[in-house]
Amino acid sequence: MPNGSLEKYLYSHNYFLDIMQRLSIMIDVACALEYLHHGCSPPVIQCDLKPINVLLDKDMVAHLRDFGILKLLGEDESDLYTKTLATLGYIAPDANLVPPTDNHLLKKLDCVASIMNVTLDCCAESPTSRTSMKDVVGMLQKI
Template sequence: MKHCVVCQGIALVFVPIAFLFLWIRYRRGKRFPQRADSLSIVTTERISYYELLQATDSLSESNLIGSGSFGYVYKGVLRSGTAIAVKVFNLQLEEAFKSFDTECEVLRSLRHRNLVKVITSCSNLDFNALVLEYMSNGSLDKYLYSHNYFLDIRQRLSIMIDVACALEYLHHGCSSPVIHCDLKPSNVLLDEDMVAHLSDFGISKLLGEDKSDLYTKTLATFGYIAPEYGLDGLVSVKCDVYSYGIMLLETFTRRKPSDFEGDLNLKQWRLQKKLDVVSSIMKVALDCCVESPARRTNMKDVVGMLQKIMIQLLAR
């Protein structure tokens, strides 16, 4: 009898771990089907301006799949049959030049499976564009707010773990920490296997050696900005942590930060609700959203905590 109890106890410990191991293997298999590595930029590829016009039917409105502060994104198909996304910068905006240069500089040195992959850039006097890997399932924003799409709890958690892994790499895995500065669901893109890729590094910041923060006049999207970023322009990796926390809350509540008026915000609204299934996830999100940057958690710990929650979900 005691032997059976011991066996059951061992099973309770190792079965969830086995589930997590298989899940990670599955996710990695989807990410790396026939690929030895996962470079964010394929510098050997060269695509001309005229090839881009052909691929996008002269940047026709029917191929428009997204827009942002500095330009538009079009779907294209190369002569080889490869689907691409072409991010064209609006050069009538002075900030667009800087945004293009920033994305080129940042993405040139980044290598991670959960960052959008840039195939090449195309630039002349009148045209600046980035050619990106096409994400067939669009953005997280589309899945959260469209009546035609649905994400279950495991899918939402899996996507947010992907984003957390990308941020962990940016903050702790690069020679110089990278601050994304504009985390929000529309900047999380989903490939055909629903693997999330962080995109849009147009206002990102590189921290130099021996620097933990810097000041900037560039403002990100209202509702996701950390207090110190919005008030003083002080930017650090903890600003991304705060934005991630807001997005984690949003992903599991389907409520935008802008849905609230006056003193009631997304954090306060969540504290007034009782959810058994996602209470642990809400706690992680709130740990990210602490007002004081020094008291906020870091992305390494976030990844670890969310993976433990995934073990619990897979074991059910």
């Protein structure tokens, strides 16, 4: 992909994504996950979603890669195949995500807060309590 991985944009001082670009990438990834969870038979769960596995094309549209670590679910959602070696560790967002001098500061802070609410909905301890990717896509598109 011409623009490399999302990792380059999140962890490098030479690249920058503003909040709207990040939201667009989140929507792209959520749409891809929605397709994998609800559009495939059997459903596919990508168990190693991380910035290096999100590739950006020439238009900064996000695409998923690395399905070596995945879970296939049957109709009763019992595991048919699982290989789980997920990567651990997160880093705080870049300090310039929402600069304090931004003219649209409050709107962008509301956007970040809404994204965090969606994130928390996806992190319920019980998988059955987590928000579905169909709902995540809808929530992100409304932000």
